[in-house]
Amino acid sequence: MPELPEVQTVLREVVKELQDARIEGLECLYPGTVIVDPELRGIAWPATLTGYERRGKYMLLHLSRGNSLIIHLRMTGKLVSTRIKDEASCHERACILLEGGHKLRFVDIRTFGKITLCRTENIPRFMPNLGVEPLGGDFTPAYLKQLFRQRKTPIKNALMDQTLIAGLGNIYANEILYRSRIDPQTPAGSLSLHKLKRLEEQTRAVLSEAIAMNGTSISDFRRVDDKSGEFQNFLQVYQKEKCPRGHSVQKIKQGGRSTFFCPVCQK
DNA sequence: CAATGATCCTGTCCGC
DNA sequence: TGCGGACAGGATCATT
Known part of the structure; x- marks a missing residue:
């Protein structure tokens, strides 16, 4: 599931793909996947990439002509370059057309992902309020x-x-809490400054390590070049039976999501 | 405002 | 073999 490190990884690779190419269009192949700002008038294409940023799990690609693309992969979204792998997929939901016939395919099994094309100044209208x-x-x-x-x-x-907090999903929330030795059921407001310090440090550590390893490939996350990330090899509790210290990992539901934690290590 | 639950969607896996 | 059901989960919307 693309969370902050996966989004960061994909963004870096998408930028590499787009920075030297003219972008010639955006095709919607599934109803609702592509959203176009009604205020965007006239011709958007061709365009070039003028800047980019990540905000939470959103990728923002700023284009010439004062427009931007907002991309959210949600759960199963992938961007696949035809330079690497030119193979049609029945789950292709949208397509960024590049010069020379190259494409960046947006492949998304569960169809929740979105690509928004909007005026750059209207970005806030198309984004939710995101935390720190x-x-x-x-x-x-x-x-x-x-x-x-x-x-x-x-x-x-x-x-x-x-x-x-913008960018954490289920996998990293579990890992961060294990490494912070905090029980995931603890009421947020009752955490001591001491524990919050550990939480802050481990959040930075886990995310940085995961970014350095190109994210986590659980089920179907793949990079733009279709390679896997490597951080799944370093997960300590997510979908594990035993924690690194050999205790049984417990699985519970919180807010409809699976939580994995070690009742011995996490208090 | 805070918290909870349903919803969207489809591939996979399990039990019968 | 095949069918039904549970599960996976990010964000959004409605409800309490």
Whole structure:
């Protein structure tokens, strides 16, 4: 499932794919996958990439002519370059057309992913309110203390709430809590500054390591070049029977999602 | 405002 | 063999 490290990985590779190519169009191949800003008038193409950024799990690609693409992979979205693999897929939902007949295919089994083409100044209209960037300077124990104040929701749910912290999903929330030795059921607002310090440090550590390893390929995440990430080899609790210290990992449901944790290591 | 639950969607896996 | 059902899960919307 693409979370922050996977999105970062894909963005880096998409940029490499787009930076020297003229973008000639955007094709929608499944109803609703491509959203076009009604204020975008006239001709958007051809365009070139003028900048890019990641915000939470969203990729923003800024184009010439004052337009931008907002890409969200949701659960099963993939961007596949025809330079690497030119093979049709029945799950192709959209397509970015490049000069020379090359394409960047948006392949998405479950059809939840979206590509929005909008005026750059209208980006906020097409994006939800997102919380703090977990690798940014604002992400500090004191900030978390304030953010979680009065919150009774379990810390696991809070970590995955994109309006609080942007970019964490189920896999990394589980891993971060294990490495922080925090019980995922702990009410967020009751965590001591001491534990929040561990949480902050481990969040940065886990995400940085995962980015360095090109993300986690569980089930169907693939990079633009169709290679897998490598971080799945370093997961400590997610879908594991035993934690690294040999204790049984417990699986529970929180907010409809699977939580994996070690009741011995995490208090 | 906070928290919860249903919804969207399809491939995979399990039990009968 | 095949069918039904559960599961996976990010974001959004409705409800409490």
